[in-house]
Amino acid sequence: MIKVGIVGVSGYSGYTALDLLLKHPEVRVTYASANNTQGELSEIWPQLKGRTRLTCEKFNVDKAVETCELIFLAVPHTVSMQITPLLLDAGLKVIDLSGDYRLKSSVEYKKWYNQKHTDGANLRKAVYGMPELYRADIAKASLVANPGCYPTAAILSLAPLMATHPDIIESIIIDAKSGVSGAGRKASVALSHAEVSGNFKAYKVLNHQHAPEINLYLSKLSGQQNTVNFVPHLLPVNHGILETIYVSLNSKIQLKKWHTIYRKFYKTEPFVRLEDLGKQVELKNVVGTNYCDISLALSADKKLLVITGVIDNLYKGAAGQAIQNMNIMCGFDEGEGLQ
Amino acid sequence: MIKVGIVGVSGYSGYTALDLLLKHPEVRVTYASANNTQGELSEIWPQLKGRTRLTCEKFNVDKAVETCELIFLAVPHTVSMQITPLLLDAGLKVIDLSGDYRLKSSVEYKKWYNQKHTDGANLRKAVYGMPELYRADIAKASLVANPGCYPTAAILSLAPLMATHPDIIESIIIDAKSGVSGAGRKASVALSHAEVSGNFKAYKVLNHQHAPEINLYLSKLSGQQNTVNFVPHLLPVNHGILETIYVSLNSKIQLKKWHTIYRKFYKTEPFVRLEDLGKQVELKNVVGTNYCDISLALSADKKLLVITGVIDNLYKGAAGQAIQNMNIMCGFDEGEGLQ
């Protein structure tokens, strides 16, 4: 049994982490905090009534250190980098769900998050928490930068290709569609039911802060400098991301061969499922789960590979993957508490 | 051609009025204002691009008076009663979509809207804008209090019964369900897609400010003091209200007879449709229209009459009825601009 805390429990990622951790057989949730609301957790999240008597407090680092061995940070970016060094110095493990420790360069961070990074030392040490790529490093890490939701689907969908055939890629376009919970829990006309329901639109076209994260980790995989064209859209659903990824290739490979490459790459992965050829992934098959499902199609001239990847943005795209990371860091079964 | 202005054009009722008025053959929209946003109307409501070059201004009474003959007030309650006397004094006609002039007593107003009423003179003079009941008065009115959305469906559903058989009614329960646009256009976690979609709940149980409005006009119809039990719910749809109304009766009347009573009562009404016996009204049949549809059912022992009424809360429940009132006040065909 490990003692675990969640900072930022009033948001959707924090709630999802809490819900999963309350069911986790190896974990005791000993601390929960949020700065915009306090009180009984079952008042903040009535779903939890009867499941926990824990209260949500204003964040206090001493209390967190005193009660926990590992902390999930489900707070906005810039808040994480203020708290993280304190927790690490006190010997805690930290899994950060914000964007603060994902980009490995302060310059890039400043460019995309519009803030100076104040914890360069840990920025360098943080391990990117994508188990399929960095499992061994995660196992030894004290600070894990949990991947963004869009990057999780993008990188998992592209990893086998980037790792095995980086030289034949001419360009990559990612047409991404996300449910509204990805935007967080906040008062906003733009996120209101009357505006979102029945609507659909692109936003931050070719200009989203997750693009450099995708580029960074794809480039590590390929050993080259890759730059994707990333266009996100807002889906009128609460949960889930589907990305349709168009890869232009300068070499002709059969679709069956691609399928084999992907199958081998993910052969032993518990949370990546490859769809049969001729079938397409669907959001509903992964909503509420930690799976990433991937399907493949190829143009008749074999020059355009169409990869479709789906995840639940709050599970594999946030809290689910965070718990998967915790399991690896703590030596638990990797799927524990995630079914 | 009449020159018309809309105050409060940034909300859903104001927008719906504007959309209808831009298509109205007898109207020129000459003024639009809102206090929380200004600029091109087609920036505020991109749907209107190419349809109007009007700008939205901060409210200025002189400008309104100078440019208009009739004003629609689609503003929050308490704001209306500040503006209305000025417009009336300047000789304009006013149709007020807020709750300020519906209850005829300052005491009741204070009780339910938690504010002192500051325009008692006009409160007494205002005509309740339900054409099916007060057409002749509306034709002569300079101030029309446009009915609330819930009261419109409730009163139309009950009027034939109240007017013809007030003595056999033992109790009335109104189980009302409304789409989210009824709550207005505002930044609110509770109205966000992630909270509303897939959800359903009752609110202000037996304690909604529309209950006294319903009671007042039903009592006028029946010549008795009626008090309904009113329970509203929030539907995960954008548009529409359905009310299921349970009337306990102490006299046994055949369902066919009730149907005949209702058919006669609404025989010449252009915007009330009575469903055939054995069929039930549906939200989708009235969404985007000014119709109120009504269906009837009766328990085997004939002691419980179940009346189901539907409207679009923004049309017959707000802006549509307001334009119907304008048509009557100005001597236009009553259905002009409402198809």
Add this chain to the structure above:
Amino acid sequence: MIKVGIVGVSGYSGYTALDLLLKHPEVRVTYASANNTQGELSEIWPQLKGRTRLTCEKFNVDKAVETCELIFLAVPHTVSMQITPLLLDAGLKVIDLSGDYRLKSSVEYKKWYNQKHTDGANLRKAVYGMPELYRADIAKASLVANPGCYPTAAILSLAPLMATHPDIIESIIIDAKSGVSGAGRKASVALSHAEVSGNFKAYKVLNHQHAPEINLYLSKLSGQQNTVNFVPHLLPVNHGILETIYVSLNSKIQLKKWHTIYRKFYKTEPFVRLEDLGKQVELKNVVGTNYCDISLALSADKKLLVITGVIDNLYKGAAGQAIQNMNIMCGFDEGEGLQ
């Protein structure tokens, strides 16, 4: 470990049972069948890919008997009563999710299900599977009639009142609202997204086959003959039922007293949660769970008690309650596999 089978696994109740049973630590799912589709379960329900290798077969009683100790029947009514006697005779336990064994009279069954009942012997022996009322009987039963979705919410919402104050009840109106999964998984224009989304309507007004089931078990509780007025509506959501129940009373009791009565009645129940006074239950708090949440309100004159109950129709209203029943029948912890 008990060996369990599901008959009718291609419907939503069958799927939900399967999903829950695959995670249940005391159960091995050894048989799955459906008559309208066969093959890999993970082809029929792609969500299950990677979680089971079981195939779905056409129903064969010998195969079922050979492989299972307990069977869940998630089949249409009339199909259950053909299969059940065979399974019981072979010594299996049966939990029937259809309506075949809920009404205790062949006459009533014929009236509401429009079919002659062909298994009168077991109809008499079947235990109604509502643990909060019949836990001891369920523990000894070999055939459990799992309650209908509407009756589950209705009876749990009314039980404390019926059991303690039957004499002061004058009338009961149940205004029920259900998500579409309650109608099953079938090809139907009326259930299509284009017809349901954005829509709302009442159906089978005062004429739904769940009404006699509600009346039967309420009457057992009260020791009197109770007849509710039941009006169901179709909500544009996939999961969940909310019932707003209006009880006319001829005696004045404080709301606090009612709250205490309810709290005591459900004090030790793991799956019934009473909402604090002043708060209202919401669908989203129970969706995906086995909870029934209940809230109470009272009119100013204390003559109308408004009880609001919510469940997930596929969990507490079907498969979840079925697993709760299995746990009781098999001596497992009652909440095992239901969190």
Add this chain to the structure above:
Amino acid sequence: MIKVGIVGVSGYSGYTALDLLLKHPEVRVTYASANNTQGELSEIWPQLKGRTRLTCEKFNVDKAVETCELIFLAVPHTVSMQITPLLLDAGLKVIDLSGDYRLKSSVEYKKWYNQKHTDGANLRKAVYGMPELYRADIAKASLVANPGCYPTAAILSLAPLMATHPDIIESIIIDAKSGVSGAGRKASVALSHAEVSGNFKAYKVLNHQHAPEINLYLSKLSGQQNTVNFVPHLLPVNHGILETIYVSLNSKIQLKKWHTIYRKFYKTEPFVRLEDLGKQVELKNVVGTNYCDISLALSADKKLLVITGVIDNLYKGAAGQAIQNMNIMCGFDEGEGLQ
């Protein structure tokens, strides 16, 4: 006044055409038919109650010819080509909303619609009903092939580029998202609310029958052979199509220049609106209207132009455009009956 008939009035396109025509000041609807349902139109479409007394009959060519001057065919493909020659021979004008007369080659038709084309003569004579490109031809046509929904958004979004800069285009990818009404009104598990709501998926990836239609008319515009990569997706909304179109260019042009090219191209078009630079189109701005809205974005290296186009699939993508075509064919104001 022209006498008009609709064949296939029980589907969504047929209904939308009927709804628009009933409001059209120059039209009298004199005939309505459907082969799967007959009776009062206001029984089939309760929305129309009080608006028409017309009945829907089984299709009879003599009756159609006798009562109408112009017919809208809103029937499945293959049905149109059986009826059309008879109507044309009798001197009627025909606007066909099916796919039967869009592709100009019997070979292509056979390939994509899997049926032999039986009316080659009219296939050659039919005019493609996209007013923005073929207004003059439409004015003289007796048979108009109304464009498909996906092609309407695709061709309008690409036309200015294809017409002015065909030589710099390297490749075109169309990532299209459509609401469910595009699939028609039919009983289908896949189209049910429980399957569609909250879901999202791609289908017919690189293999949709609208791709050759897009290729044909883009190639006419460019004077070259263009082949797009077309991937449609199913959105959980009822109405609307958004297409995100990625065009790889081999020449660098400023975004402002592209914006000017588009603005000039559509300068006088009543139903195409160009979004300001920096803004993105949204589904809700066109739902229920005949508009096509277009927005433009460009990658930093100017090599990827991202065009986003939206229409309502039932208006500009079907019935609305059909009425626009009728207006042109009959010499009415082009926007008559479309606001």
